[in-house]
Amino acid sequence: xxxxxxxxxxxxxxxxxxxxxxxxxxxxxxxxxxxxxxxxxxxxxxxxxxxxxxxxxxxxxxxxxxxxxxxxxxxxxxxxxxxxxxxxxxxxxxxxxxxxxxxxxxxxxxxxxxxxxxxxxxxxxxxxxxxxxxxxxxxxxxxxxxxxxxxxxxxxxxxxxxxxxxxxxxxxxxxxxxxxxxxxxxxxxxxxxxxxxxxxxxxxxxxxxxxxxxxxxxxxxxxxxxxxxxxxxxxxxxxxxxxxxxxxxxxxxxxxxxxxxxxxxxxxxxxxxxxxxxxxxxxxxxxxxxxxxxxxxxxxxxxxxxxxxxxxxxxxxxxxxxxxxxxxxxxxxxxxx
Ligand code: SF4
Ligand code: SF4
Numbered sequence: 469x470x471x472x473x474x475x476x477x478x479x480x481x482x483x484x485x486x487x488x489x490x491x492x493x494x495x496x497x498x499x500x501x502x503x504x505x506x507x508x509x510x511x512x513x514x515x516x517x518x519x520x521x522x523x524x525x526x527x528x529x530x531x532x533x534x535x536x537x538x539x540x541x542x543x544x545x546x547x548x549x550x551x552x553x554x555x556x557x558x559x560x561x562x563x564x565x566x567x568x569x570x571x572x573x574x575x576x577x578x579x580x581x582x583x584x585x586x587x588x589x590x591x592x593x594x595x596x597x598x599x600x601x602x603x604x605x606x607x608x609x610x611x612x613x614x615x616x617x618x619x620x621x622x623x624x625x626x627x628x629x630x631x632x633x634x635x636x637x638x639x640x641x642x643x644x645x646x647x648x649x650x651x652x653x654x655x656x657x658x659x660x661x662x663x664x665x666x667x668x669x670x671x672x673x674x675x676x677x678x679x680x681x682x683x684x685x686x687x688x689x690x691x692x693x694x695x696x697x698x699x700x701x702x703x704x705x706x707x708x709x710x711x712x713x714x715x716x717x718x719x720x721x722x723x724x725x726x727x728x729x730x731x732x733x734x735x736x737x738x739x740x741x742x743x744x745x746x747x748x749x750x751x752x753x754x755x756x757x758x759x760x761x762x763x764x765x766x767x768x769x770x771x772x773x774x775x776x777x778x779x780x781x782x783x784x785x786x787x788x789x790x791x792x793x794x795x796x797x798x799x800x801x802x803x804x805x
Contacts, residue, residue, distance in 0.1 A: 479722050480788050488759040490727035493540040498523050498731050500552040503576055504611030507642050507670040511741030516548045523731045526558035532733045533566050535753040542570035551579040560586050577620040588631040595638040600650035637663045644670040645679035666704035674741050674775040676716050690714030700803035706793035709786040718774040725784035737762030738769050
């Protein structure tokens with residue numbers, strides 16, 4: 469597998485890549501989730517918990533992830549809620565052998581407590597969704613009854629106590645028209661505990677929620693995060709990335725910087741948001757062959773409108789457009805408090 473510098477230059481220079489060299493892979497372990505977050509949506513405005521898909525047993529998941537590892541150093545395991553996979557514990561056990569360089573778990577945190585020790589030993593980043601500190605409001609958003617927020621905050625506290633230094637906690641927030649003010653408090657709470665903080669706008673399908681576009685409170689939130697970033701706080705993303713998130717401006721998306729895989733191993737082409745597949749990575753471990761199959765079936769890479777302001781799509785596009793920001797990021801990371 470080519471190294472990160474080759475991959476970076478390949479994506480920077482190739483107008484229409486004929487090889488698939490992902491810099492990050494994302495695996496949807498299961499779409500199942502008990503929560504009912506009001507913003508939950510894939511690229512076609514379907515909440516993940518309503519998507520119908522099979523899942524793989526643990527040994528097939530590990531076989532699939534070996535194929536992912538053959539072409540990518542970094543993996544995010546997400547969902548749905550990954551903890552809803554019935555063999556989650558066995559999968560975590562098996563992940564150690566696959567040896568990803570960076571391994572991220574995203575979770576709502578509700579069912580994590582019994583798995584905490586192996587999880588913090590295995591993953592390099594543990595990403596918790598927190599959209600407000602208001603327990604009543606977040607319980608209502610979760611939709612699983614009173615007390616869900618208390619339980620999640622207790623788990624985050626415990627994760628912080630038991631985690632080794634190799635496991636970073638990230639607090640991830642979705643910015644909606646209904647929680648912008650709350651997120652100033654969430655950020656301060658995360659910062660005071662030494663957690664990293666990431667914020668992305670609510671997407672309705674592929675577009676930022678209409679009430680966020682040109683919204684002064686939304687802009688002020690990102691202005692605050694940019695100022696904090698410049699002060700070397702642990703805010704996710706480079707400064708230009710945060711500026712683009714704030715402005716919701718157009719960017720040139722490079723979907724092949726990512727490899728996104730469905731619960732049963734189907735590879736999205738060109739991206740999750742389009743909802744089309746190139747083939748199955750268990751059946752066809754050759755990702756370049758899958759790229760050709762995707763291109764034949766679904767055409768060349770699209771040129772998209774002002775959309776998909778997600779961490780991955782915008783993050784890689786910005787790094788490729790403004791590589792100097794990587795050096796700035798490295799400098800800020802060294803000084804991070
Ligand atoms: S926790 Fe995630 S998958 Fe579950 S409803 Fe909320 S946004 Fe959707
Ligand atoms: S902007 Fe990128 S992620 Fe969104 S639909 Fe277009 S190619 Fe896919």
